[in-house]
Amino acid sequence: xxNDIGExxxxxxxxxxxxxxxxxxxxxxxxxxxxxxxxxxxxxIGGKSFEIGIxxxxxxxxxxxxxxxxxxxxTRSLVKGVVEGVVGTGGDVVGTAKGAIQSSIRGAAxxxxxxxxxxxxxxQGAIDGTKTVGGDVVKVTKEAVLxxxxxxxxxxxxxxxxxxxxxxxxxxxxKEIIEAPFKKKE
Numbered sequence: 001x002x003n004d005i006g007e008x009x010x011x012x013x014x015x016x017x018x019x020x021x022x023x024x025x026x027x028x029x030x031x032x033x034x035x036x037x038x039x040x041x042x043x044x045i046g047g048k049s050f051e052i053g054i055x056x057x058x059x060x061x062x063x064x065x066x067x068x069x070x071x072x073x074x075t076r077s078l079v080k081g082v083v084e085g086v087v088g089t090g091g092d093v094v095g096t097a098k099g100a101i102q103s104s105i106r107g108a109a110x111x112x113x114x115x116x117x118x119x120x121x122x123x124q125g126a127i128d129g130t131k132t133v134g135g136d137v138v139k140v141t142k143e144a145v146l147x148x149x150x151x152x153x154x155x156x157x158x159x160x161x162x163x164x165x166x167x168x169x170x171x172x173x174x175k176e177i178i179e180a181p182f183k184k185k186e
Contacts, residue, residue: 008038014063016030023074035081035086040089052082052096053099053100056086056099057078071111075104080126097143100122105163119148145178
């Protein structure tokens with residue numbers, strides 16, 4: 001069932017993006033609606049949130065890339081829709097955000113897109129979705145930034161540095177989150 005999520009989202013997005021030619025708020029709604037209907041009846045969605053986030057974004061990436069939309073254009077809306085959809089069915093906001101961010105960054109690397117810009121858009125989407133569902137924005141921001149950096153560093157040190165710099169320059173509080181583990185305690 002969880003493996004079907006990506007394919008269902010890909011199919012939903014193909015129709016919308018083909019007709020509009022761009023990413024709109026309608027995409028967020030389609031992702032959210034598809035997740036809600038697909039996840040109905042699944043037990044322990046909270047424990048599966050990370051995996052659901054990964055599978056949902058994989059399908060979304062396939063869908064938008066098939067119609068020529070870049071991840072930089074799409075990621076913020078896609079991640080927002082995934083967070084809203086999974087949390088709306090009882091999922092965990094942090095786990096969902098981390099899974100969606102991980103999948104977005106890995107997808108960008110595989111497609112040769114600007115990983116740093118996609119990472120920023122993914123973190124912004126997680127924050128947007130968290131605000132919409134009334135989650136802990138501070139906690140999600142911290143976890144999202146750390147996950148983006150962790151995944152980027154797994155790709156390469158250079159990618160990790162680029163993502164850190166992009167996040168520090170764009171996401172409020174990212175500089176402190178990234179530098180906190182390295183500060184000496186007085």
